[in-house]
Amino acid sequence: MFSKNLDLGREKIGKLLVKMAFPAIISMVVNGLYYLVDAVFISWGVGSRALAGLAIIFPIQMIGMGSASIISRKLGASDVETAERAAMNSISLSLLFGFILTTLTVLFQRPLMFSLGATDYNFQYAREYLFYIQMGFVFVFLSMIGFNITRAQGNAKAAGMGMLLGTVINLILDPLFIFTFKMGVGGAALATVIALLLSTLFFVVMLRKKESAIRISFRKIGFEIRLIKQLLSLGLGNFFGQFCLSILAIIINLSLRRYGNDIDLAVCGILSRIHVFIAMPLLGLAQGFQPIAGYNYGAKKTTRVRHVTMSALGASVGIGAVLFIFTAFFPITVMSLFSNDISLTEAGTAPLRITLLLLPVIGIQIIGFFFFQAIGKVLNTLILSLSRQFLILVPLLMIFPLFLGTNGLWYAYPVADGISVILSLLLMQSARRKISEGTLILAKEST
Numbered sequence: 001m002f003s004k005n006l007d008l009g010r011e012k013i014g015k016l017l018v019k020m021a022f023p024a025i026i027s028m029v030v031n032g033l034y035y036l037v038d039a040v041f042i043s044w045g046v047g048s049r050a051l052a053g054l055a056i057i058f059p060i061q062m063i064g065m066g067s068a069s070i071i072s073r074k075l076g077a078s079d080v081e082t083a084e085r086a087a088m089n090s091i092s093l094s095l096l097f098g099f100i101l102t103t104l105t106v107l108f109q110r111p112l113m114f115s116l117g118a119t120d121y122n123f124q125y126a127r128e129y130l131f132y133i134q135m136g137f138v139f140v141f142l143s144m145i146g147f148n149i150t151r152a153q154g155n156a157k158a159a160g161m162g163m164l165l166g167t168v169i170n171l172i173l174d175p176l177f178i179f180t181f182k183m184g185v186g187g188a189a190l191a192t193v194i195a196l197l198l199s200t201l202f203f204v205v206m207l208r209k210k211e212s213a214i215r216i217s218f219r220k221i222g223f224e225i226r227l228i229k230q231l232l233s234l235g236l237g238n239f240f241g242q243f244c245l246s247i248l249a250i251i252i253n254l255s256l257r258r259y260g261n262d263i264d265l266a267v268c269g270i271l272s273r274i275h276v277f278i279a280m281p282l283l284g285l286a287q288g289f290q291p292i293a294g295y296n297y298g299a300k301k302t303t304r305v306r307h308v309t310m311s312a313l314g315a316s317v318g319i320g321a322v323l324f325i326f327t328a329f330f331p332i333t334v335m336s337l338f339s340n341d342i343s344l345t346e347a348g349t350a351p352l353r354i355t356l357l358l359l360p361v362i363g364i365q366i367i368g369f370f371f372f373q374a375i376g377k378v379l380n381t382l383i384l385s386l387s388r389q390f391l392i393l394v395p396l397l398m399i400f401p402l403f404l405g406t407n408g409l410w411y412a413y414p415v416a417d418g419i420s421v422i423l424s425l426l427l428m429q430s431a432r433r434k435i436s437e438g439t440l441i442l443a444k445e446s447t
Helices: 013-045 048-061 068-076 080-107 109-115 123-152 156-180 184-206 225-259 262-298 302-329 331-336 342-355 359-374 378-404 406-437
Strands: none
Touching: 013 123, 013 156, 013 262, 013 302, 068 080, 068 123, 068 262, 080 109, 080 123, 080 225, 109 123, 123 156, 123 184, 123 262, 156 184, 225 262, 225 378, 225 406, 262 302, 262 342, 262 359, 302 331, 302 342, 302 359, 302 406, 331 342, 342 406, 359 378, 359 406, 378 406
């Protein structure tokens, strides 16, 4: 039922992008509901200030990696064997990283929580949430790897269904554990872990079917140094992007502890989840775009690469504009989803509007990142990952509060967004010119 793969090299670009992007957008929005649903149910079932505990643990949840680039390019070059080996090595890395992350959070729980900005008030909430989440880190990695492998071979429908399954389970279990079983914050975390486990199992079943272009076999799990180097180098952009998000959250938490109070930290917890959810349609579009660009680049169909890139950029601006209208004109409605505390809702309205001021063009930077990842240009993906999240935003987050207090944290976001979008456009224009001239090529890959 979900085994049909699209012809990434011949179908019309417009129709193909819709077919690939629409399920990916739905699945990413659904994935974003993991974070929103926990926040909403915890706010109403435990209390809005418990969200401060989730703000502390949020950086740990956001660590991840991807492998779709090498798989889609190898399939475009008709090298199925290497694509399958890359898939199995990415699964091996996921198991290893999940084990390492779980071990570190178990051994260093208390110092880790306080280094992320915990206070005596919210430490208990953060600890309850982490207790269950740390048991499911491996499923965070495996479910995302399964999603990436499935979409990389053009099976966007199955990729979306895997994410949808997990979110539906999460929606069912969250109120059950929080309200019926009175498990509080820990119940929300347990619901998320179970949902991720079931998503992982779904992808395992799909990728073991005969119809799958890439079939996984646990007998082939292992570590091939050459492929591991490729996967890690191409995944560095994702890794540093997520790592920088974690650093940003730490800096914001520490700054709020210095300049603000627990209400401000609760607002930060809400905003971080809204930002993730808002980004999900744009990430879905980019994830639908990436396999098309990667496959056609591997097949040396550069005209199709340019066409799909321009189409994706235009679509990202359109999606961003729609999201901007909603958040700019209905901020109270958005904030009130998380709490019936009027003071918390009012405190979060202005930061929501400010931080999303350049939302209509934020997608340009996201498409740029996925474009360079799709064609295997590691340096450019690193530049785009580090520029907005670290090289630009971190200094602004440290300087602006000195003059503007807590508000300085929020104003740093649109300034960083504007600079990073300009940088993305400059890099993509340079790459487009080199592709047209035939001078943009990949470094020699080991197989």
